[in-house]
Structure formats: C-alpha cells, structure tokens
Amino acid sequence: MGGLGAPRALLSSLAGLLLACGGQDVTDEASMSTLPAEENFLGEESQALLGGWPWPNPTPTTPAVALALEVENGVGKPLRVREGTTFFINQIDIRSFVTSRRDQGLTNLIRQSDFGGLGWLGVRQVDQESVGAPGPYTRRRYYREAAWMNLPSHFIVEQVDARGRITGVPILLNAGVEHQRRPGMDDFFIRRFRGIQTATGCATPDDCSASTSFEEEAILELRNAYDHAKRQTLSLRPETRALRLRWTLRPGAPYEIPVEQVRNAQYAYGFRMGVEPLTRARADGTYAPGTEISFQLTLRDGAGNRLHPKGYLPPYNQVAPDGTDSGLQYYRAFFDATATYYRRKHRERMLMTQIIGPAQHIQPIRSVVALEAFLDPAVDEQVVATPERDGVFSQFATLPFANILFGGAFIDPALWDVPNTDTWQFKLPHNAAPGTYLVTVKGRRTYLGEDIPGSTTIEIQVGTRQRTEPKLTTGPCTSCHSQGGQLSEVLHANENRAACAGCHSPLAFELEGPIFVRTHFIHSRSNRFDAPLHQCSSCHLTKESIQRTSKAACLSCHKSYPDNHVAQFGPIESMYVGGGAESFQQCTGACHTRHPGSGL
Template sequence: MALALLAGGCTEQELAALKQAPPAAPAPSLSQALTEAAEMRPSVESAVGLALEVDDGVGIPLKVKAGQTFYINQIDLRASLKASQDEGVDGLRRAGDFAQLPWDGVKLVDEEPIPLSNPDGTFTRRRFYRDAQWMEQPSVFNVQPVDAEGLPTGRAVSLHIGKDDRRKSNDDFFIRRLRGIQWTYDCRTATDCTGARNFSEEALVEVRNARTGAIPFTLPSDTTALRLSWSLRPGAAYTIPVTQVAAPTYAYGFSIDVKAVTPPRADGTYAPGTAVTFQLALRDGAGTRLHAEGGLPSYNEVTFGQNEPGIQYYRAFSFIDPTTTYYRRKHRERMLMTQIIGPAQRIQPIRSIVDLDAFFGPDDVQSIGTLERDGVYAQFQTFPPANKLFGGAFFPETKGWDAPVSTSWTYQLPENAEPGTYLVTVKGRRVYLGEDVPASRTLEIQVGSPERTQATLTTGSCRTCHNQGGEFAQVLHGNDNRAACAACHAPLGFELEGPIVVRTHFIHSRSDRFDAPKEQCSSCHLTQESTQRTSKAACLSCHKSYPDSHVEKFGPIESMYVGGGRESFQQCTGACHTTHPGSGF
C-alpha cells in the first residue's frame, strides 16, 4: 500500500528482525512504491495528521502524544544559502543540502517585487525557478521510526509524491510544490536591482494534505526519532527527533466557536445601523478551551513563548517566515481573523484596495466593502487587531506584540444595510504536538428581515478536482463555504493578489497538475457573463504577456499576479474580450 503500518501491530519475531536490520535502510524503489500505492486506501478517521519539517538538513524536533494513531499529512523541506552575486539559484547546485539533486532544466519562470520598501529604503525582489529534473520527476519519501541507537522500531512508511505535470490516483498528497526561489534584498527600486549584492537562494519541497485513505500507524514506545529519506537523495537520510508525551494537557484537533453577544430583536433580526458584538472560543478536538475565557495570549506569547495550546497568529513577516501565494508556504502564514460580509445575495469580489495605513489606525476593525462603492458590505479584524499585529512589527516601541488580545469584537452594520443574511466567519490554525490543522466557522445573522438569503456564485465544479483529501474543508482554511471568503480576500496595499479571483487564476494557471485546458474558462466559470469583466488583474493573473498595443496603452506587465499596480482592478473596457478562445462558452 502507499503507506506501510508501523510496528504497533508487529509480532515479536517481526520486531526482532527489524532490530537486526541495518540502520540506514534504503528508501523503497519507485516501482515498488507505485505498486503499493495502487492498493485500496482504508479510512483514517481517528488518526492524526503529522507535519514533518527539515531545514537545511536538520530535522525540526517533534513532540507527539504517546500511543496516538498518526498518518503523514505534510512534509516541508528547505535548503538555503546566502550569496553576494546574482546567480539565480545556481549556488544551490554547488553547496547545501540539495546540491546532489539533478538540477538540469531549471529555469526562471516568474518574478515579483515586494511592494513595501525595506527599512533602509531598498526593495526586495523574488524570482521563482521551476523545471529542474528533481522538481519534475516522481519520487518517494520513506519515514522510518528508530530508537536511540538508530535501529528501526517498526515498519517504514512510504509516500509517493507523484510528478509535477500530472495528478495520479496513487499520489499520497493532494498538494505537491517543488521550486527554487532567489531573494534580492537591496534593489534600488521595486523594478531595478542593478548593483545588488545581498541575495539568498532557497529550494523548497512542499507536499501536504494526505489523500483519502492514508494508512494509519502508531509509534512504538522506544521510538525516539523518525528517519526521513528521499529517493532523490539515496543514502542521506534526515533525522527528526521525537519526544512522546504520555499525558498531554490538550487533545488533538481544532474547532472555533462563534456567537453573537449582542441580542437580536424579538423577530431574531438586527436593525440596520446596529453595532453587533461577537465572541470566539478556540477549542481542541475534545472541546477544551485553549485560552482563558474572554482573552487570548499576546503575539509575543504565541510566536516566541511556550504556547502550549498551539494557538497561531500571522507569522509571514520577512524576519519570521515570509509567504508567497502559490510559491512559498502559504499554509504557514497562520492568520487568525474574522470577517463579515452581506447581504448574501450581493456577495461578490471586492476590488477596493485596503492600504497598510488603515492597519495602523485606532480602529480594531477594518472597513473593506461598502454597498455604494463595492456593491456589498464587508469588514474584517485580525487577532491581534491589525494596529497591534502590524503596528507592533513596524513600530516595536508601541509594544503592540505584548498587548493582551480580546476574544470579542464589534461589527458596525451600515445604516443602509439591505435586508438579508450576513455571514460572520472566523478562520485560524493550530499547531500542536505534530499536528498542523486549519479550522473555520461561519455564523449567519439576519439583518432587517428574517428571510434567509443566499449567495449566487459564478464559479463551481471545484469538487471535480478538490476531492479525496483536497476538499475545501481540509485544505486552505478548512472552509468549504466559498461565499464566506471575499471580505478577508480583498486587495491589500502590500499584497494586491488578495482577491480569490486572482489567486484562483494564478494557482491554476501555474499548476501543471490542473487537468483541464487552461483556456477553458467553463471548467470553473458557470456563465459566460462571469468571464467578461476585463481588467489587468483578471487577465494577467493567468496570462504572462499581452500584445504590444496593450503595453503601449496600459503599460508593461509589472506584477505576475495582477499585471500592474493599483489600477489593475479597474475594468479596462466593456467592448473588448467579451469572448475567450477555447473558453467552452
């Protein structure tokens, strides 16, 4: 099978034989792993997904619950080095943890500056590399539990990560992303890196979201490490130290409770113009609260302290663990935030840009959309509030990262709120004893009328691909309600690619594992009309070029995500591009 059982079910004779095996057992052959993967995948409903990480050859230690049943849900590998000359990612060919990998074919495919300047006035550019042989070809990971002497304590787990250009039924993970990134930290401007001398190069392996039926295993009590080997690095296994905790304070799992503290009117509705206060509670899988009632820990306590419950806040700052849509570790961004959007019948993408200055103001809640400007009302709040979260990063003297964090917040319904259903969502992530898991919760409130209204979405058929471990309830934010996305996913002044339309276009256009023809809009869009709002962001989140006549009229492409700058969300014309070749409409 794709995964082999560990020694929780071994006989004494089998275990003795394993103890006599050489400590550096090779990973299974690719053909062997493919044969095993073709067998039936059983259920792992009671098992916990483990996240494994190796950074520059060093395994990040794991604490796990003793006696728990697990499966491998996520593997992150990173190799990196510093450079003083612009050589792309060629330094990784010569030195570092991935130097022995086959780098033939590697090429630059995308680049994107970070729009905010560095503290010294310079800018950072990111360049993204793909198509190296090791990124493209199929390979297998082997996870072997071992004792303090390095001897096997059980059978190994084999994980087939598949090929870059095709999804197959025997792949063990839904998401597979292997790439290289060059960072340039001292560019003169956002578009000019002439004379730069401060570079870093990194190669990343990201595989996550185990396919349905990953086979469960239990670690024997004498297991002190996992030996992770990769078929592309034969004879060079990584060691991930393991500590087994007999009686952990909390259970595995993660859920979010949300309630309205402000009572509605007698008919169960809220009047337009009402300030409605909400409260959240973060809980483990057994329902135990992960924090004091009414309060969450400070940012410093969560990010740099002990943080036993595993609560997570946004951590994608450049000096912690920067993320990049599609290309770098978005699953590790770990933002805890809430949004309101409505009425449901008006839900649509928000194209008004939220500037960073709005995050530094006195208001904990940011206004994102208005009925007059955007056709829909929307607000959001981060935890800690943005003026503490981002204010503490940019202005550490304000001590925002030491501030206590409330579990309550207030949304101000507009005076002209249209009757209908409004969606209040909280999403977050928990990392606890080896499990890295998202959760979301959406609460509906009625405004002005008790009659429930629904969103009319213009895209669909997602489950054609997003299944068997790739369901929206499992990936991303653990949120399968696509109507409850647009308020959080507005364009930000420092991250213009925020809208779902941009991210969906970009990810699916870059992924070679998306099976449908890229030009066939009808694979996702339900109507031709939904493809006809043309803008730089809509078109250039898929297309990498456009005609010289467009360059002359609209300017050169400056962003791989949205094409240009703030103008990218403006509809450029209603007369052209009313059809798309091969769209299916």
C-alpha cells in the same frame, strides 16, 4: 499501494532515474558510480520488514492524527507528540538555503546545499515579483523545471530507537511529480517543488545591482494526504526516539527527526473554532441596519478544551513565531515570508474574522485596502467593501488587531507585548440591504506534531427573517478537490466559498488577495489543472461572469498582453495582477466581451 508493484523493482527503477538526471552532480561520473545500492538505501531492518507487500499496518482503534514533518538544511525539526497516538503523514516541509553577497541565481545553492546533488539540469526562472513600495524592495525570483522536480519520487518513514534500530513497520509515500495529477497514485493533493532567489535592499523592483544580500533556497512542500494515503498509519512504539525520513532522490542521506513522546499532554488533538454574537438581536431574531454587533471567538481542541481563557488572547510576542503550548497561532509572515502558490502560504497562520452580506449580493471585492488602515490605532476592524462602492458590505479584523500586528512590526515594538482580546465589533451600514450575512473566523493550530487549519461560518439576519443565499458564478470545485483535497480540508478548511470574499480583498501590500486572482494564478501555473486554460466554462457557469475584465482578471492567468496594450496601459509589473491598484479597474465594455475558446 495504488498498483505500484513490488517495492524492490520500484526503488531500483527510481535509482536509475536518479542516476540519469544527475545524482550528486550531472557531470561527476565517479560520484554517480558510488551512489548507495537499493539495499543500502532501505537498510537491513527495512528490507526485513518488506517481506510482505503491501505492508500490514495495523488498523488504528481511534482516528489517526495528521502529522507534519519539517527539515531545514538537512536537520529535522524535533517533534513532540502525544504518547500512544496513531498518525498518518499529512505534511512534509523540506527547505535548504544558502546566502550570498552577489547575484548568482541559484549557483551557490546547487554547489553548496544538501539539495545540490538532486540534479538541476533544465532549471529556469518562471516568475518574478517585488514587494516593499516605496522601497527598498525585496525581489523574489521563482525557478522550476529542474530535473529533480520532474522526477517521480517516494518517501519512506521509519521509526527508530536511540541506537537507530527500526521499531515499527515503515510507511511508503508517493510524492509523485509536481505537474501531474494522478488520483489514486500520488499520495498528496498539494505538491510544491521550487527554487527561489530572494534579493533584499533593491533600489527598484527590477534593479538589485546594489544589493549585497541574496538568499537562494530550494523547497519541497507536500500537504493534504489523499484518503488512500491516510490509511498508511504509524503507531509509535514506546522505544521510538526518532523518525528517519528517506527520500528516493537522496538515497544515501536520510533525514533524522528527533521524537519526544509526551505522556500526560494537557490538550487533545483537533481544532474547533467557535464564534457567537454577544449583542442580542431584536425580538424577531434580526439586526437592524446601522447596528454595531459584538462577537466573541472561542478556540478549542478536538475534545472541547479551551485553548485560551475567555475574554483574552495572549500578547503577540508570546505566540509568534512558534505558537503556544496549546497550539494557538498568530500571523507569522514577519518571520517566514509567504508567497501565494510559490512559497509556504500554509505557514502564514493568520487568525482572522470577517462579515460579508447580504448573501445574495456577495461578489469579489476589488477596492484596495490601504496599509494605513492597518496602522491606525483608532481602528480595530477594517471596512473593505461598502454597498455604494462595491455592491456588498464587508468588514474584517485580524486577531490580534491589525494595528497591533503591523503597528508592532513597523511603528512601536512594545505593541507586541500588549495582551489581546477575543472580542470585536462589526458595524452594519445604515443602508445595509436586508438578507443573510455571513460571519467567519479562520485560523490554524499546530500542536504536538499536528498542523491543521480550521474555520467556521455563522449566519445572522439583517432587516429580514427571510434567509437569502449567494449566487455563485463558478464551480464545481469538487471535480478536482476531492478524496482528501476537498475545500473542507485544504486552505482554511472551509467549503463555503461565499465566505471567502471578505478576507480575500486586495490589500495594498498583497494585491493578489481576491479569490479570482488566486484561483487564476494557481490553476494557470500548477500544470495539474486538467482542462485547457482558455476554456473558462471549466469553472465559470455563465457568460456574464467572464465579462468583468481588468488587468487583475487577465494577467493573473496570462503572462503577457499585446504591445499595443503595453503602450496604452503600461508594462506588466506584477505577476499576480499586472500592475498596481489600477489593476482592478474595469476595462472598457467595448472590449473583451468574450474569451476565445471559453465555451461560454
């Protein structure tokens, strides 16, 4: 498997690395000496199945389904899966947390949690962000560089019966090292190993001295299996009752994930999203500027079965936080906080739609959308960009509408019991420029163990039958996003990057929304982006595309700026954009017309 060699030698070497970096406690030699031997880690039945290498998993007769595994505080989340299905492991989420009334960094996590024995030598805080203006604030500190985060590790997935006996051939998965990208070796395109401390009730973004609520957590996120890893399949036997998840960094404590196999499942696996205009176009197939156009969403499974009745979406309280029997999902960050790059953004599961155009004018949107726009009961769809202000038109809507989602959270809880609709209206401005406009819907479905994104984009013509195209100033993303990590599979499963800017505008409560901010931030911190960060030409195609400078453009990548900038523009207050709404204002044209070493 990827040229890794014999499994026994591999696992023996990993056990040695574990001992060297801490095991149960880096100072506890007695506990280190009692770590399970390799054969105990594997178990007798796994050893017997390891006789032939590589493992001879049978070729499935139907496409394998992406399976998501979840563990919290050492306990596996029970799985319900469709009987007779062949799976590959596409996602592993492991979280461990403890709470405290005092600010002790990650001390309690290291001492008390099931991640405590992994080896935390070298851990350090790398970023901090606070949310909640005007207060009280929630502050999150992000930690990396612990020994366990920098060690190569593997997972073995075994299916077992009610007595714990193995019922099929195990799967070996290479978790790799977070900061290395080794196509063909590692098995997941996305890897996140983190320590996080969350403090609530803080008086200011930096002052949590009066807070008595601290959560310390460690998370491991593996997502989007590479193509070669998708070929490692798991066909559940009828007698299988659980999946045993073994991690080479915790060899003596495998996780147990209960499994129930559903014989007569109502729905199929897979996810299809459809959107169509209900308002008829003019005789020539175009819409006139100023027209209000109604659209309708249809969500289906892979076999085409509807996931909701036509014209209806269920109340928020019937969906969040865990979805419906059909796999329908709504925004759930009220229950499981997300943070771009650092924490569980894939679990946000926003159902959303946008329009943006004309295509030839598409560009990043820098106008901030106020929270009040989400709470106004008279406004279902938010205008996020106008031709006069932003050079492009865009409007978006969350589903359910934002005044239901956020109004129910902050104003009237009864709104979460209101039935919702699968239709909405986008109104073109009277001065809408002629061309092609993109209408996109995106969401996520979780159904019987499968957790996958979906999106679709349609085009409508406004004012002209002539199709126009976007002029992208960055690319090609496929240099890295390939072999299972392509844009058609990660994020929102949409490879049409022109369709991103509308939804990804800066929100008052999420200023890091724009794609240029997220791209800079993620690639500058992942350590898996191969090119030098100062070499803008790795992604930017034109010199002009790097000259629209602002706090957000610069400080989404850089972590500091000169003292004279601090004196003139203020200290850095946001790890994402540098400051507040002013972060999107363009710096003077007399400065920053080029970037040293940019290649442009």
